Amino acid sequence: MLLSVVRRDPRWLLLALNALPVTAAGLLLPTALASAVDMALAGRLDGGTVLWLVGLAGVEVLGDAIGVVLAASITARGAAWLRRRLTEHLLALGHPARFEAGDAVSRLTGDSGIAGGVAVLVVDLGISALTAAGAVTALALLDWRLAVVFLLSVPLAALLVRSHLRLTAADVATYQEVSGELSARLVDAVGGLRTIAASGRADQEAERVLRPLPRLSAAGVGMWHTQARMIWRAGLLLPAVELAVLTAAGFGVVAGRLSVGDVLATLGYVALGMGVVGQATLLTALQRARASAERLEEVLSTPVPPTGFPGYAASGEVELSGVSVPGALHDVDLTVPAGAFVAVVGRSGSGKSALAAVIGGLARPSAGRVRRGGSVGYAFERPALVGTTVADAVRYGTSLDHDDVVAACRAAQVHDVVVRLPEGYRTPMSAAPMSGGEAQRLGLARAFVRDPAVLVLDDATASLDMVTESTVERAVESALPGRTRVVVTHRAATARRADFVVWLDDGRVRAVGPHADLWDDDEYRAVFG
Amino acid sequence: MAYLRALREQRRGIVVLLGWSVLEGVPALLSGRLVGLAVDRGFAAGRPWVGVGWLLVLAAVAVLGGFGLRQVFMRLGAVIEPLRDALVREVVRGVLHAGSHTRQPDASAVARITRHVEVVRDATAGVLVQARALLVTTAAALVGLAATVSSLAWLVILPVIAALVLFGLLLPSLARGQRRLVMADEQAASVAGTAFLGVRDVVAVGGSGHALRDVMAQVDRQASATVRMAFATALRGVVIALGGFAPLVLLLLSAPGMVRAGTLTTGEVLGAVVYLSTSVQPALRGLADTTSTVVLRLVVALRRLAEAAPPIAPVGGDAVPDGYEVGLRGVTFGWSASAEPVVRSLDLVLPEGSHLAVVGPSGIGKSTLAGLVTGLVEPQAGVVCFGGVPVRSVVPEVRHERIALVPQETYLFTGTVRENLALFAPSASDAALLEAVAAVGASDLVARLGGLAGTVGHAGGGLSGGEAQLLAAARVYASAADVVILDEATSSLDPAAEAVVEQAFAARGGTLIVIAHRLSSALRADLVLLMDGGPPLLGSHTDLLATSALYRDLMAAWQPTPIAR
Known part of the structure; x- marks a missing residue:
């Protein structure tokens, strides 16, 4: 997975090519500075020496700038590519979602971004190693003793940095727990916002939400104190190493092995070498990139169910033979003639929605055959209205024009609601205050606008009052005459209007017939509560 | 604004914290001077133990500075936590008072707001720790530098100040870029979240293509915002690097003459270069790399918070109703x-x-x-x-x-x-x-x-x-x-x-x-x-x-x- 990201965009080579002269310039700068200082101390002004210094600095500065842009662009392109693959695959996996939506979003925004930056990370890691090796070599070239002293102090450095990573678990856990408690309280209060607004109790309720705040503060202070103890040790690291190497360099000056400028060069290389310690985070980052890649792989390796379902039948007809869905339907046979109005009833958990789902092509039966003639318009009890604006949500997945959308909304008795929204049909979905019943009617409009041969309404009018429901029914009969309708319902009135009723019980067809005929059965009447 | 008000309330704590940071700046103030002395009086004069002595003084100063940093962190809790409390308070009040508006935040919006508060907490700490430390270091090193090579003081200090001013001027555009980036991230997460949450409906209405198009439009915006941000970051890096490097070159150009004239000693030149290369340059680079990121995160999170919890406008007067018709x-x-x-x-x-x-x-x-x-x-x-x-x-x-x-x-x-x-x-x-x-x-x-x-x-x-x-x-x-x-x-x-x-x-x-x-x-x-x-x-x-x-x-x-x- 990570390899494919690296291979896809070969610009990491450019990044590495750009980084090489930058690294070289960085490694040469301390010696260039040393000879420039020695030149100055000798009272000479040598244009070549100064130009060399300026040139090296220029290469470093420019190269860094190019590197920043290049790295961002490589990461952005890699992440975008991963995001496209992920989105395509998640959508192809379809319903029921194998990955929870919040989790999927975190894989899309978080993991893809991290895994997309892997090429840059690898280049950075290589350059870091190169810089460290270069710095130690340069120290050895100045005086082998310097390199020895430096290398001896590195294990100490590693030890101190490791201890920095330990944080007091108790305070962190408390902090997170209290934050969660605060959020939960705020969510409670937000749920009752109308009550709070109408009773003018915003201030008092804010205090109630904020009751755990002192505990949060205490945990936070504890975290800072722990950090203070750690920072203090870590902060002494660089000076300690610097002093050790400086002392060695001082003796080198006394012995005549080193010039005064070389002392400066020594300081420079120590800083470069120590810089690598800070780059230890790159290894952690690489680890994270691998973990992220695994999380992406987990999605991408989930097999996509085959398409081409349901099978074909004469226009408007629906035919099920021996259909089973594990845990929901058992060996269901059903034939719905074109243009029929069928009500599907049964206690909750009897398999009504599963029946709607196999007819609508949303669920694939584990056994049996489903055939359906023509397109389907599918509406739900709780529709998820995806789309940017109200009009977009209705015409989602089609390229129908505004008039079609308005006609569908009229049939679903929701046009009057939409025109009262702040920007009418152009109101963004995120800014459209909507009740359950209103959302349901938009969901109906979304099913109607497709002009389907078969309508599958899975309890899609449950939140509507009966007047609105019957108005919708009449409107559908005039707007979409003669369409086959499979309607899951809890209402006796709806079942009464249907041509015939399919009564489901524990995943099996208990009976099929007109409502009036079934009504004599006590158990049938009990279905309607 | 709530944040600044809360900061003002913590000014005592901040003053104490800044007091300790003076101690933290001592190593930067003395490092060049002490290295210079170690060389001038010790190593270059053939008395290595005197040089080691001066270096030990440097070590003592470093310990002192480390202690200062430790004290800064110990005091940080007393400033940051009350500040975070005040922000949480403000946000909760703002959200609950917004009940009379038509839009109501949902659970994910609440989670986002909570995250913004945490960003403000961390970023404020970051500013107080890093930005403050880097500014203190720069200032201390510049003072030490000016004291070491007083005749060249302005020559070396002016470019640094010019770079800092230029950097300050770049900040607003950087903040805009950062804000675009955050918004693009949030928008992408929100569009993708809607599509994934509604995948049943997306599939049922055959809208997979539509969903992919919507998500990818946001992802592409996100990518281009990232690249645009990188250009601004690169520019910032160049400005700061020039500001750190120019004084060095100016110093090396003017030093030979002064050394010849005997107005500048070996230790002074060395000390000045040490100040510039070990204190000023790293501090400036830190300022550009980490600090501005922290400041930008802070500014953006504060603005998003202000949008999430708009100021409260109370409704009411002093009329007293007669009965309840x-x-x-x-x-x-x-x-x-x-x-x-x-x-x-x-x-x-x-x-x-x-x-x-x-x-x-x-x-x-x-x-x-x-x-x-x-x-x-x-x-x-x-x-x-x-x-x-x-x-x-x-x-x-x-x-x-x-x-x-x-x-x-x-x-x-x-x-x-x-x-x-x-x-x-x-x-x-x-x-x-x-x-x-x-x-x-x-x-x-x-x-x-x-x-x-x-x-x-x-x-x-x-x-x-x-x-x-x-x-x-x-x-x-x-x-x-x-x-x-x-x-x-x-x-x-x-x-x-x-x-x-x-x-x-x-x-x-x-x-x-x-x-x-x-x-x-x-x-x-x-x-x-x-x-x-x-x-x-x-x-x-x-x-x-x-x-x-x-x-x-x-x-x-x-x-x-x-x-x-």
Whole structure:
């Protein structure tokens, strides 16, 4: 997975090519500075020496700038590519979602971004190693003793940095727990916002939400104190190493092995070498990139169910033979003639929605055959209205024009609601205050606008009052005459209007017939509560 | 602004913290000088132990600086945590006060807001630790530098200051870029979240292509925002690097002459270069790399917080109502000037003790009527009166106490049953609360919860929608309100339980307005308001049956008809 990201965009080579002269310039700068200082101390002004210094600095500065842009662009392109693959695959996996939506979003925004930056990370890691090796070599070239002293102090450095990573678990856990408690309280209060607004109790309720705040503060202070103890040790690291190497360099000056400028060069290389310690985070980052890649792989390796379902039948007809869905339907046979109005009833958990789902092509039966003639318009009890604006949500997945959308909304008795929204049909979905019943009617409009041969309404009018429901029914009969309708319902009135009723019980067809005929059965009447 | 106000409140802590940071700056102030001395008096003079001595002084100074940093961190909690408290307070208050607006934040918005607060906390700490340390280091090193090579002071200091000023000028555009990036991230997460959450519907309507297109449009915006941000970052890096490097070159160009003239010693040149290369340059680079990122995160998070919790504008005046008659005259209201009005030219007078039912299809504006009567919503035209004075100019405490709204979505919080029931009547006796509970038919429920001392969890944990609505009804029953509005407040109850609640309120005295979920509510009311998008109709149930064909249709469709056997 990570390899494919690296291979896809070969610009990491450019990044590495750009980084090489930058690294070289960085490694040469301390010696260039040393000879420039020695030149100055000798009272000479040598244009070549100064130009060399300026040139090296220029290469470093420019190269860094190019590197920043290049790295961002490589990461952005890699992440975008991963995001496209992920989105395509998640959508192809379809319903029921194998990955929870919040989790999927975190894989899309978080993991893809991290895994997309892997090429840059690898280049950075290589350059870091190169810089460290270069710095130690340069120290050895100045005086082998310097390199020895430096290398001896590195294990100490590693030890101190490791201890920095330990944080007091108790305070962190408390902090997170209290934050969660605060959020939960705020969510409670937000749920009752109308009550709070109408009773003018915003201030008092804010205090109630904020009751755990002192505990949060205490945990936070504890975290800072722990950090203070750690920072203090870590902060002494660089000076300690610097002093050790400086002392060695001082003796080198006394012995005549080193010039005064070389002392400066020594300081420079120590800083470069120590810089690598800070780059230890790159290894952690690489680890994270691998973990992220695994999380992406987990999605991408989930097999996509085959398409081409349901099978074909004469226009408007629906035919099920021996259909089973594990845990929901058992060996269901059903034939719905074109243009029929069928009500599907049964206690909750009897398999009504599963029946709607196999007819609508949303669920694939584990056994049996489903055939359906023509397109389907599918509406739900709780529709998820995806789309940017109200009009977009209705015409989602089609390229129908505004008039079609308005006609569908009229049939679903929701046009009057939409025109009262702040920007009418152009109101963004995120800014459209909507009740359950209103959302349901938009969901109906979304099913109607497709002009389907078969309508599958899975309890899609449950939140509507009966007047609105019957108005919708009449409107559908005039707007979409003669369409086959499979309607899951809890209402006796709806079942009464249907041509015939399919009564489901524990995943099996208990009976099929007109409502009036079934009504004599006590158990049938009990279905309607 | 809340953040700055909170910062000001912590100024004592900040001053103490800055005091300790002076100590932290000592190594930067003395490092070049001490290295210079070690070389001048020690190593270059052939007395290595003197040099080692000066280096040990440097070590002592470094320990001192480390101690300063430790003290800064110890004090950080005392500044940051109260600041975070103040922000959380402000945000919670802002969110809860925004209840009268039409938009309500959902759970994910709440989570996002909480994250912004944490960013502000971390970033403020970052500014106080890093930015402050880097500025202190730079300043101390510049002072040390100026003292070491006083004749060249301005030559080396001016480029640094110029770079810092330029960097400051770049900050606003960097902040804009960062903000674009954050918005693009949030937008991408939100669009993808909607699509993934609604994947059933996306698949059912064959909209996978549509969803992919929508998500990729956001992803591409995100990518281009990242690259644009990188250009700004690169520019910032160049400015800072030049500012750090230019003094070095200027120093090396002017030093030879001065060394020849004997006005500059070896140790001084060395010390100056040490200041520039080990203190000033790294500090400047740190300022550019980490600090500006931190500052940008801070600025962006603060702005997002301000948007999430807009300043509070209180509604109210000092008018005192006489009685509790409710009157609406020519009231018109729409969600925007261009949108079709939800309520148009409505006239309605409800004398004290009225019992009104509002019926009509859902979404036609019945809830808006509740907002108008409670004074939460301001009419575009006309006036809503309470006790003879405009409701929005009534003393807020009086208005809230005397008009109570029970909305469809209940408000229960974690705490005891008593706390939840006594929300509007804190001083009510247990007997009064239990009487209210019994009146609305919630006695069994409260007994099951363990009586008044029983507890309610988050989001009314463990209670069904109907049970939560019963508690909300009992709460308002126990209050002193003269006007009670039930806005589909019994929607999750079965018809029998709904009748018990409505009859209880009717017998309680005062004015009752029922925004009906079921038409049976109309049969129980003295007066019925029919809203169906056209001009509203008002009358008793029998009047309306006689005069309105629409009302007759409604009733006929609703009333159970005999089933053919």
